[in-house]
Structure formats: structure tokens, C-alpha cells
Amino acid sequence: MAANAPPPPPKKDLVADWQRLARVFIRPEDDDSRATLIKYMERILFGLHDFLKRHVGITEARSLRELSQNYMRTDISEEPEKKLADVIACLINETAPHAVNVASPYFVGHMTSAIPFFMVHLKTIVAALNQNVVKLETSKVVSVIEKQVIAKIHRLIYDFEEDFYLAHVQNTETTLGVFTEGGTTANLTALWVARNAKFAAKNEFSGIENQGIAAAYQAYGVDRCVILASRLVHYSLRKSAGILGIGNNNVIPVDTDKNHRIDINALEQTISRIRSESPKTCILAAVGIAGATETGTVDPLGPMADVCRRHNIHFHVDAAWGGPTLLSEKYKHLLAGIEKSDSVTIDGHKQFYMPMSCGMVYFRDPELLDVIEYHANYVNRRGSVDLGIKSLSGSREANSLILDSALKIMGSQGYALLIDHGIQTAAAFADEIKSRPDFELVTRPVLNILTYRYCPQKIQQALKRENQDRRCSLNSEINRVNRDLQRLQREAGYSFVSRTTLQGDPACGENLVVLRAVIMNPMTDMKILREILDEQQNIAARFCAPDLPAV
Amino acid sequence: MAANAPPPPPKKDLVADWQRLARVFIRPEDDDSRATLIKYMERILFGLHDFLKRHVGITEARSLRELSQNYMRTDISEEPEKKLADVIACLINETAPHAVNVASPYFVGHMTSAIPFFMVHLKTIVAALNQNVVKLETSKVVSVIEKQVIAKIHRLIYDFEEDFYLAHVQNTETTLGVFTEGGTTANLTALWVARNAKFAAKNEFSGIENQGIAAAYQAYGVDRCVILASRLVHYSLRKSAGILGIGNNNVIPVDTDKNHRIDINALEQTISRIRSESPKTCILAAVGIAGATETGTVDPLGPMADVCRRHNIHFHVDAAWGGPTLLSEKYKHLLAGIEKSDSVTIDGHKQFYMPMSCGMVYFRDPELLDVIEYHANYVNRRGSVDLGIKSLSGSREANSLILDSALKIMGSQGYALLIDHGIQTAAAFADEIKSRPDFELVTRPVLNILTYRYCPQKIQQALKRENQDRRCSLNSEINRVNRDLQRLQREAGYSFVSRTTLQGDPACGENLVVLRAVIMNPMTDMKILREILDEQQNIAARFCAPDLPAV
Known part of the structure; x- marks a missing residue:
């Protein structure tokens, strides 16, 4: 190749630049820097929990107001402020002590906790490969692996026959689920799909995604959409309704029973009440919770699914927290009925113990995601296998590699x-x-x-x-x-x-x-x-x- | 503390579990594993570009169809499939060769490229700390640093006076910008904010986020919203309009001149035509491009801003690609006028050379983001400094730490x-x-x-x-x-x-x-x-x- 190409004339200014660029791009400046970096990286990668205990302070009493005073400068310095190793040392010795040691076993307040040390190794590899799974041309096998791990989790939830998965796991026309940034965008994606499926193209109307909500409501004789969920539903569902143009007031809270589960009678009554009050109100979706953020409770998913199917309502389960319970033979019965849902949110950075941030959303019907399909001239062309065709995200890191490896390591x-x-x-x-x-x-x-x-x-x-x-x-x-x-x-x-x-x-x-x-x-x-x-x-x-x- | 607490009775089954859990959670199984991991991690962290050249194949000719055949299994194995070191070795020796070496200097097709080796170190540290910047309780100083680096980039774009930045950099009431997953969610956030600002609460109407688009259009006597942009606008703008309920057909393409820049006369004419055709059409926003995905061209941002201001239209600049050009004294003039915009998208994983995936969106008016404010009982409470209050994302990793460090290392x-x-x-x-x-x-x-x-x-x-x-x-x-x-x-x-x-x-x-x-x-x-x-x-x-x- 290129045997005939003449050698390029040396470009003086680029060569002069090159050395400087290479310094930061390729390797540590000198042996001292390298030694410092090795020391920290070894501690982080092979002594993660000791490292966090020693360096990351929950014992730090300085107030936020005091701390903030050190972070007031807003100019970007022209010259590098510090050598690389010093910036990293500073991050570890001056920043980390004022961060929060979420990995401490005494930190039991939130859904962010310790992660297995190997997750950091996996994240490092994913960052190094820097694949972009929006398209095959920047990910190749990684897109294939993503489809496989999505099928694995779909199977964990829906447990269809082997034939179904053989037909869909590597099918470039169908989609069993998508990775998202987190639970919020997973829930948003589920409701987006439900909205678009409900207001599909018909006659002169080319679909809600094309023409917008006002035109859609007119085409369907609707003046309001509502989403039903227990009072304990995560606030991202209200946010999603707001973003989608449905309005967060239209997430209608349904009463819970004394165990903080949605009351099925109340759900039925709410549906009847809405239907009788106005035939122009469309009940778009109902959301069941599998692990409420505040109480950890699980809605009666089976009975909810039955109600939804009877009334032709999209049934979404927010299992951002509770989803991985399905991996436990002992406790998976707590989520019984999830297999009857139309869509399911599960977070990777919660009980799959992945680092921030990773969400996922799954769909019973492998063709339902077609209603959010987008194409462009330079990527995501029709007929391509680019994962970005049916996804809220554009460019996106390969978190799927982390989940896939973790499932192999942990079983x-x-x-x-x-x-x-x-x-x-x-x-x-x-x-x-x-x-x-x-x-x-x-x-x-x-x-x-x-x-x-x-x-x-x-x-x-x-x-x-x-x-x-x-x-x-x-x-x-x-x-x-x-x-x-x-x-x-x-x-x-x-x-x-x-x-x-x-x-x-x-x-x-x-x-x-x-x-x-x-x-x-x-x-x-x-x-x-x-x-x-x-x-x-x-x-x-x-x-x-x-x-x-x-x- | 806990001096009076009796020692817990030994729990036989938990102790038995503990050893198994500890094995995967805390450290490599044995010295061999450790040695294998150290070998790979050292290659990745200190010889990144050699590693990628050696292990990550763009020379791999195997077809996608052939490759897919190896990724058909969809059951999750009960027992761990392999030892940790073997899973990682397999990732590097069997997966990476079929991934895409986006870091190759011969890979000049997309906006995903080589990153400086230290970015992988920074990503490793961020993953290890595993902070969640949705709330202060899981991030503390990291939220403060995020506010600071956001102010730095805001200043790079808008260059207001020092007093302005002193007032806002650590102000818990105001917001100069937000980190997002990527350019798509950044553009979506900008249009979401523009939509909500346009259809604010008035009289009986409690705002579009609350009541939805149909009610908003009615309250304001509008029957359609449109967004104006050149034909070269990124497809994420159409997607955003679709998601927001505006309809992607309502992103109106404006003609470009022979240099592929939006034609200002055509823009003026389009505005006049829309206004004269229907007084009930609301022109919500116009989008200027600073680095078109397909041609790299830059719209005439200053003149566009002037037109938008005259017509009271939100002016958003999609500088996902071109934004960092502002750091070059020699070429920043190419983006002249960006400082007159209402909002700007810039990607971290593009020309800030950060790993996948990181986007950002900035707002001229530090109070504009109030229109997307959300609260919950357990986080994001009124008056708190939680960054998740005004953000599309919920839980989110601390990419801001990477950008902040990179700015210090590179200048x-x-x-x-x-x-x-x-x-x-x-x-x-x-x-x-x-x-x-x-x-x-x-x-x-x-x-x-x-x-x-x-x-x-x-x-x-x-x-x-x-x-x-x-x-x-x-x-x-x-x-x-x-x-x-x-x-x-x-x-x-x-x-x-x-x-x-x-x-x-x-x-x-x-x-x-x-x-x-x-x-x-x-x-x-x-x-x-x-x-x-x-x-x-x-x-x-x-x-x-x-x-x-x-x-």
C-alpha cells in the first residue's frame, strides 16, 4: 500500500507542535511521573476498598460553604497548571477526602454503594477501547455483544422460548432493549415508545413523532393523556411525562394499600372514573414499581398487568432497583408478573453493581421500538445494524461490555x-x-x-x-x-x-x-x-x- | 461509638457467603490472577496507543454475520463462567481484535478518535470513586467542582465580567449549564428549556411542563410550534422535537448558501412566511451549527443571533463538535457570535478528547433552567444544592472531574x-x-x-x-x-x-x-x-x- 506515495515534506510547525502534543497524548512526561501514576493506579485497581477507606472521606466535617470558597476561579489557565502526576495526586489527596465514601459499609442511605473492584478494571478497558456504540463503524463486535447481553437480560425478565431468542438475539431488524444513561432516560424511553405506539400514523396523520402532540390528539379525538402509577412512583416518571409533552400533572397517583403497594381496586376505579369522566382522555400507560425508591416495596405486578391488558394500556415496570432480584432463585418470586409487562426499566449502576452511570429498558415486543426509529445520512442508514437507530442516545459508551463481563465473572x-x-x-x-x-x-x-x-x-x-x-x-x-x-x-x-x-x-x-x-x-x-x-x-x-x- | 452494642451472633450462612462474595468483591482470587490483571492494566494505562495498535483490530476482515454466530447464547450461566483474569484476558484477546481501533491515525472517518492516555487514568479514578452527582449526599466536593468547571466553559463561551462569575459559580440557586450523556441529550435539554420558557404559567394555566402541550397551545392560542435550522442540522434536533411533542416535521429546514452556511436572507424570509401564513404558529427556536456533522461548516452565528433577538426566538447553538475551537486564539474567530446565543451544546467526548460519553449544555441566563426544576422527597429537596434538581438525567457519573483535570493538564x-x-x-x-x-x-x-x-x-x-x-x-x-x-x-x-x-x-x-x-x-x-x-x-x-x- 502507498508504495508510490512520495515522503511528505517535513512541516516545521507541526513537528514542533508534535513533541508537545505527544508529551500529553502518549505517555507520562518522565520516570518520576510514571512512578507516581503507577503507585496510585495500583492502589486503586488492586486495593480499591482500602484505597477508598484511606482517601475518600465521609469523616470530613468541613462545610459546603467553606469548601466552595476554594472553587471560585473560573478562568481556564493558558499554560498547563500542573504536571499530569501532580493533577492526579491532587485529585486523590485534595479532592477525594472531600468526596463521599459511598463504598463504606456505614453508608446505607442511598442506592449508590460499593462496587466489586473488577468493575473499575472493566470501566478502564471500556474507556481505553473508546468504542462508540451508536454505529457499527465505531464498535463492530461490541455492538454484537451488546445485542447478546440485552437478549440475556430480556430472557431473565420474559423467559420466552429458545427459538424466540435465536430469532432475535442478532437480528438487525428487531430490538429487545436498549442501554441508556440511567433509570430516568430508561423510563423516558419506555413512555416515549408507548406514546408513539398509541398515536401511530393513520390516514392523513403521519404519526405523533412526525407531527407532534397537538396534531396527534386531533387525529385521534383525544384532548389529554394520562399515566397511572402509585404515589410512590419515582419522580423520573413525572419528569418523563413533562418532557414528552404529556404534562406531569397527568401522572395520576393511585392509592396504595397498607403495605405501600398499589391498590388494584383503586387502579380499576381510577380507570373507570377517567373513562366515565371524559371519553377524550387517553390512558396511555400504567407504571408498576419493582422496588420503590423510598420503601423498596413491589407493586402487585401480575394483577396490574391483567388490568392493563384488559383495558389496552401499556404496562411499564420500573424495576430500576429491584430488577436483579430475578437472579435470585430464593427471591425472584417477589417480582412475579413482571413477565407480563410491555416494558421494564433496570439500572446497571444499582443492583448490577456497575459503576455510574448505566440504565437499560426492555420491551416484550421486539418490534415496538420501531416507533422511535431515526436515520441520518452519515450513520444509522436504513438497513444498517447501527444501534443508534432506535435509541434516545446518540454517541454512547459500551457499558454493555461491563455488564456482559460481570455476568460471566459472577454468574x-x-x-x-x-x-x-x-x-x-x-x-x-x-x-x-x-x-x-x-x-x-x-x-x-x-x-x-x-x-x-x-x-x-x-x-x-x-x-x-x-x-x-x-x-x-x-x-x-x-x-x-x-x-x-x-x-x-x-x-x-x-x-x-x-x-x-x-x-x-x-x-x-x-x-x-x-x-x-x-x-x-x-x-x-x-x-x-x-x-x-x-x-x-x-x-x-x-x-x-x-x-x-x-x- | 457503639460501645454498648453487644457483638452480633455469628450468622452461619452469611459467613459462608461472605467468603465467596469477598472473593469477587475485594481482590483477585490468587496471585496468578493478580499478575495477569497487572500485566494488562499496565499495558493499557502506560502504553495505551501501543496496546490499541497491537490488540484492537481494524485489520480484522471477518464479516459481521460470521462474528454474530459466536454471540447467540442468551442464558446467563449460574456458576461463574470463568475466573476474573480469564474474562479480562478474553476481552482483550478475543473481543478487542474485532472491535474498531478508533485511535488509529488512519481512522479519519468519524468524530471518535484517539484520546490522551491520561483520560483513561481519569476515567478509572472517577469509576473508583463512583460518586453520583445527582445529589450532594453522594458527591459533596465533586458537585462543587462540577459547578466550577461549568462556569469555566460558560466563561469561555459568553465571557461575562468577573463579577458575574463570582456571583454564580457556586450559587446554589442558579445554573450556568449541565452535564449530559452526550450531544443528543444536550440539544434535547436546550429545546426542552426553550419550550418551557415559552409556555410558562399564566393565569389559570400552570405551565407546559405541568399541563402538557395540548393545554399549553390552548392557553397561548397556538396550534403549532416550529424550530428553524439549516438542512445540515444534526438529526438529534429532529429527534428532540419528536420527543418533546413538537413533532420532527416541525423542524423547518432553511436553505444554505454555497458555503453550506445557513442563508440569513432565507432565514428572515422563512420567519416572515411562517408569521404571515398563520399567527397561531409559534417559532420556538432557531438552531445555529458550529461545526456541522457532515461538512464541519459554521453558520453565521452573529447575524443569526441578531435575527432571533429581533423576533424573540430562542437561539441555540449546536457546537457539539466545534465548541472547543474557542480555546484556540488562532481560530476562535470562526465561532464569532456564539456569545450572543441563548444556549450552547458542547460535547466532552469530541474535541475535548474525553472518553465516551459526555455532553454539556450552557445557558446565557443562569435562571432559565428553573423551568425544568424537579424535586423529590428523598433527594433534590427545595433549597438543597443537589445538581439533579435541574437536569434531564437522574443518577449520573462525575465526568466533570475528568474535564476539570484535563483542562489543568493541557491548559x-x-x-x-x-x-x-x-x-x-x-x-x-x-x-x-x-x-x-x-x-x-x-x-x-x-x-x-x-x-x-x-x-x-x-x-x-x-x-x-x-x-x-x-x-x-x-x-x-x-x-x-x-x-x-x-x-x-x-x-x-x-x-x-x-x-x-x-x-x-x-x-x-x-x-x-x-x-x-x-x-x-x-x-x-x-x-x-x-x-x-x-x-x-x-x-x-x-x-x-x-x-x-x-x-
Whole structure:
């Protein structure tokens, strides 16, 4: 090749530039730099949890306001500010201590936790390969692997016959699911697809994606779309309805039963009420929750699916949190009915223990995603196998490689161990809370999330016997104590439990403030959870409880 | 802490599980595994470009169909399939060879290219810290740094006074921009904000985000929204209009001038025509392009901004590609007028040379993003500094740490070297193409993208003298040759130039097929580009040209 090409004339300015570019592009500046980088990378890659414990501070008490003062400069310096190794050293020694050690087993407040050390290796490889799965020309086999791992998870959810998967796993015309940035864009994609499928082209009307909502409603004689979901639905569903032009007010909350699951009778009644109130209201979708963000509860997915099928409503399941429970033989029954859904959201960066950020959405019907198809001249051409044709995202990293490798490394049993540990430890934690007179369990864990509050036994008893005014006022005091308690514990920096609010007695006009624990870190055990409760008890006794009214 | 807590009773099954969990969670299984991992990680982190050259194949000729056959299994194995080190070795030795070496200097077809080796180190650190910037409680200082780097890029674009930035850089009430997954979600966010700002709450109407498009149009007496952009606008703008319920048909293409820039007179005329045709059509936004995906051209941003301001139209600039040109003192004038825009998209994974995937969107008015504000009980509470309050994304990785560090390592001058190299090399490449009788330059590079086609001189001359029928038929033949040529070169695996289509003679009813080169890899020099042309010439001479009609 190119045997006949003359050698290029040397370009003086480019050569001069080249050396400088090469310095930052290709390798560390010098042996010292290299040694520094090797030291840190080895610690991170082969001693991840020790590294995080040593370098990443939840023990850091400096206030946000103080911290912010160090980050006020907004000019970009012309010359490099520091040598590469110094920037990295600074990141590790000056930034990390003020970040949050989400991997600490004492950090049980959110759905972000420790990840297996090998996930960092996998992310490193994905970054190094820098494939862009929007199109085959920048990913090739990686697009093929993505289709395979999507089929694996689809099968975990829907469990169709082998023939179905052989027909679709590498089919370039059909799509079983897509990777997204996270649960929000996964839920958005599901509702986008449901919207477009409902308002498909007919007669003169070329479809909602083409002509927009106003024209679609007119073509179909509709003046409003609604989406039904329990009060506990994640706020991304409201956001999605807002983005899609449906309006977030049109996410209609359906009452829950005493176990915080959607009430099937209430769902049926809501459908009847809406249908009888206006024939021009379209019920676009219903959303079932498999692992509510705030309580970890699971809606009755089977009965919801049956209701939806009877009424021709797209049934989406938000299993962003709970989805991987399907990998546990012991607990997968908790998600029974998910296989009857039309679409399912599952996050990779939650219970698949992948690094931030990775979501996914799956569709029962491999052709349903056709309603969001886009083409361009330079990529995603008709007939190509480019994954970007049916996807909210454009350019996108190959998170699928991480999930595919992780499934091979862990096996479903490996993930099941993590899932089972979380569920069993949460149950034990609930028992511990119930056994302590100063605490009240608010929501029993179904999966691995529970809520409780500090509420001394005497006040628990008073709440049972007092009249409504007094009850409301006591609850209000207890809310204040729990708010303070959560903040003081977070600021002390040893451990972290989050807080949220749940529906309280409507007569009080104030919700219940509760503490929320998410047990996903396999290093979180009962010894640690007892310590967390002890600390809360101590804080409350010293700072919060003395102001409580006598009862 | 926890001095009074009794030691937990040993839990037999959890202890038994623990060892297994620890095995995959904490560290490599054994010394052999560790040694294997160290070997690969060292190659990746400290010899990235050699590693990619050696392991990642663009020389791989196996067809997609053949490859796919190896990725048909869709069951998730119960037991781990392989030891960790074997999975990683397999990823590197069996997967990578069939991926695409986008870092090769011979890969000049797309906007995905080589990245500086240190970017992989930074991505590794970000994955290890696993911060979630949706909320302060899982990111702390990282949220503060994100605000700072956003202010730096805002300043690069809008260049307001120091006082403005001191007031906003760490202001928890205002927002200068947001990180997104990529350019598509950045453009979507910009139009979402424009839509919501236009249809704000008034009287009984609580706003479009709340009540949806149908109610909004009614409240404002509108029956259609349109977005104006040149024919070269990226397809993500049409997709965004589709998602937002505006309808992708309502992205109205405006004619371009002979330099592929939007024609300002045509823009004015389109506005007048729409306004006179229907007072109920709302012109929501106009989009200027700073680095068109297909030609690299830049719209006349200043004049566009003036037109938009006069007509009260949101002016968005899609600078996903061209944005970082602002870092070059020599070439930033090419984007003059961008500072008059209302919002700007810039991608991190393009000319900031970050790994996949990172986009950003900036807003002139720090309060404009208030129209997409969302809250939840457990995070993003009113008054909190959580970055997730005004963002399309929910959970999200800390790509801001990578950009912030890269700016410090490179300085604006370091980036300017890359930008300048691309623009200058593209200009030299254009000269080379013009000097070769078998090629025709189709679009002259403004930034670092150009298009050309194989078209022997005799045919070029014939195209000038022949009648229209003959011209169309010749062009059609040349289109075929260029399609084949591009495919054959890609399949040969030495180098990669992409292809797209540009508007041809309307009378022919067929667009122009062109070859497209994107010069962003600093290792791509004129020697390599000449080799690529030589190879094309050889391929054409052997396989494509013999069928060309005699002229």
C-alpha cells in the first residue's frame, strides 16, 4: 500500500507542535511521573476498598460553604497548571477526602454503594477501547455483544422460548432493549415508545413523532393523556411525562394499600372514573414499581398487568432497583408478573453493581421500538445494524461490555449472593429496630430497603391514646427530631442513613419524616447496623430528645 | 461509638457467603490472577496507543454475520463462567481484535478518535470513586467542582465580567449549564428549556411542563410550534422535537448558501412566511451549527443571533463538535457570535478528547433552567444544592472531574495545539485532494472536516459540458463508485474514511455521495492522508473505475 506515495515534506510547525502534543497524548512526561501514576493506579485497581477507606472521606466535617470558597476561579489557565502526576495526586489527596465514601459499609442511605473492584478494571478497558456504540463503524463486535447481553437480560425478565431468542438475539431488524444513561432516560424511553405506539400514523396523520402532540390528539379525538402509577412512583416518571409533552400533572397517583403497594381496586376505579369522566382522555400507560425508591416495596405486578391488558394500556415496570432480584432463585418470586409487562426499566449502576452511570429498558415486543426509529445520512442508514437507530442516545459508551463481563465473572449465583444478603440483612435490621424501644419501624422491608424513625416508646404509646390535635403535634415534634438526627449523623461523618417523607395522617397536613436504609453493600452486616442505631440513639439522647414534650 | 452494642451472633450462612462474595468483591482470587490483571492494566494505562495498535483490530476482515454466530447464547450461566483474569484476558484477546481501533491515525472517518492516555487514568479514578452527582449526599466536593468547571466553559463561551462569575459559580440557586450523556441529550435539554420558557404559567394555566402541550397551545392560542435550522442540522434536533411533542416535521429546514452556511436572507424570509401564513404558529427556536456533522461548516452565528433577538426566538447553538475551537486564539474567530446565543451544546467526548460519553449544555441566563426544576422527597429537596434538581438525567457519573483535570493538564494552549493541528492538516489535505486529478474536493474545510469524492478528471470535465440527463447519469455512476470505494477500503481494514450524502442537483433526484474525513487525531499527518488517498486510488482503479462510462 502507498508504495508510490512520495515522503511528505517535513512541516516545521507541526513537528514542533508534535513533541508537545505527544508529551500529553502518549505517555507520562518522565520516570518520576510514571512512578507516581503507577503507585496510585495500583492502589486503586488492586486495593480499591482500602484505597477508598484511606482517601475518600465521609469523616470530613468541613462545610459546603467553606469548601466552595476554594472553587471560585473560573478562568481556564493558558499554560498547563500542573504536571499530569501532580493533577492526579491532587485529585486523590485534595479532592477525594472531600468526596463521599459511598463504598463504606456505614453508608446505607442511598442506592449508590460499593462496587466489586473488577468493575473499575472493566470501566478502564471500556474507556481505553473508546468504542462508540451508536454505529457499527465505531464498535463492530461490541455492538454484537451488546445485542447478546440485552437478549440475556430480556430472557431473565420474559423467559420466552429458545427459538424466540435465536430469532432475535442478532437480528438487525428487531430490538429487545436498549442501554441508556440511567433509570430516568430508561423510563423516558419506555413512555416515549408507548406514546408513539398509541398515536401511530393513520390516514392523513403521519404519526405523533412526525407531527407532534397537538396534531396527534386531533387525529385521534383525544384532548389529554394520562399515566397511572402509585404515589410512590419515582419522580423520573413525572419528569418523563413533562418532557414528552404529556404534562406531569397527568401522572395520576393511585392509592396504595397498607403495605405501600398499589391498590388494584383503586387502579380499576381510577380507570373507570377517567373513562366515565371524559371519553377524550387517553390512558396511555400504567407504571408498576419493582422496588420503590423510598420503601423498596413491589407493586402487585401480575394483577396490574391483567388490568392493563384488559383495558389496552401499556404496562411499564420500573424495576430500576429491584430488577436483579430475578437472579435470585430464593427471591425472584417477589417480582412475579413482571413477565407480563410491555416494558421494564433496570439500572446497571444499582443492583448490577456497575459503576455510574448505566440504565437499560426492555420491551416484550421486539418490534415496538420501531416507533422511535431515526436515520441520518452519515450513520444509522436504513438497513444498517447501527444501534443508534432506535435509541434516545446518540454517541454512547459500551457499558454493555461491563455488564456482559460481570455476568460471566459472577454468574447468576454470584449476584444472587448479593441480593440474598441484602434482603436477609434488611429483615434482620428490621427485627433489631423493632426490638429497640426508642425506634419505630415504619415500612417493613420486602426487598432490601426499609424506613424507620426515632420515636421513644413513651411517645409511641401516647400517639395511640391521644386525640388528633395532640397526635399531629407530637408527630410534628418527632419529625423535627428525625430531621435533626439524620443531619447530625451525616455531619459527624461516621455513617449515613438518608431521610425521606411518607404519607402521614391526612388530617395532620404534614407527612411523616422517616429514616431510610438501603442495604446493598455486602460489607454491611448487623454489627455495623447496630452501631449505626447506637449512634443515632446517642445523638438523639444528647441533642434532639431533650426538647421532646413530656408525655 | 457503639460501645454498648453487644457483638452480633455469628450468622452461619452469611459467613459462608461472605467468603465467596469477598472473593469477587475485594481482590483477585490468587496471585496468578493478580499478575495477569497487572500485566494488562499496565499495558493499557502506560502504553495505551501501543496496546490499541497491537490488540484492537481494524485489520480484522471477518464479516459481521460470521462474528454474530459466536454471540447467540442468551442464558446467563449460574456458576461463574470463568475466573476474573480469564474474562479480562478474553476481552482483550478475543473481543478487542474485532472491535474498531478508533485511535488509529488512519481512522479519519468519524468524530471518535484517539484520546490522551491520561483520560483513561481519569476515567478509572472517577469509576473508583463512583460518586453520583445527582445529589450532594453522594458527591459533596465533586458537585462543587462540577459547578466550577461549568462556569469555566460558560466563561469561555459568553465571557461575562468577573463579577458575574463570582456571583454564580457556586450559587446554589442558579445554573450556568449541565452535564449530559452526550450531544443528543444536550440539544434535547436546550429545546426542552426553550419550550418551557415559552409556555410558562399564566393565569389559570400552570405551565407546559405541568399541563402538557395540548393545554399549553390552548392557553397561548397556538396550534403549532416550529424550530428553524439549516438542512445540515444534526438529526438529534429532529429527534428532540419528536420527543418533546413538537413533532420532527416541525423542524423547518432553511436553505444554505454555497458555503453550506445557513442563508440569513432565507432565514428572515422563512420567519416572515411562517408569521404571515398563520399567527397561531409559534417559532420556538432557531438552531445555529458550529461545526456541522457532515461538512464541519459554521453558520453565521452573529447575524443569526441578531435575527432571533429581533423576533424573540430562542437561539441555540449546536457546537457539539466545534465548541472547543474557542480555546484556540488562532481560530476562535470562526465561532464569532456564539456569545450572543441563548444556549450552547458542547460535547466532552469530541474535541475535548474525553472518553465516551459526555455532553454539556450552557445557558446565557443562569435562571432559565428553573423551568425544568424537579424535586423529590428523598433527594433534590427545595433549597438543597443537589445538581439533579435541574437536569434531564437522574443518577449520573462525575465526568466533570475528568474535564476539570484535563483542562489543568493541557491548559488552553494544549487544547489549542490539537485544534490548530486539525484545522491546518485539513487545509493541507484539501490542497492535496485538489492537486490529484482523480479526486474532487466537495466541501472545503472550515474547521477540520472536509468532504470529497473520487471523480476522474475526464468525468469532472464531462460534468461541466454535458446536458442535464447525461450529468445526472454520470453523477449516479460516480455515486456508486464512491459507495463501493468507501466500503472496500473499510473492509480492507487499513484505513477508514466515512461517507455521507450532500444535496446534489435537485433535477437529478439523487444526492451526492461523498467521502468524509474528520481530522482530529494528532497522529494523523499528511503522510498518512496521502497513503489513504493512494489506497483509494488503487482500489478505484482495480475494482470500481473500470465500469465507469467512457467520456
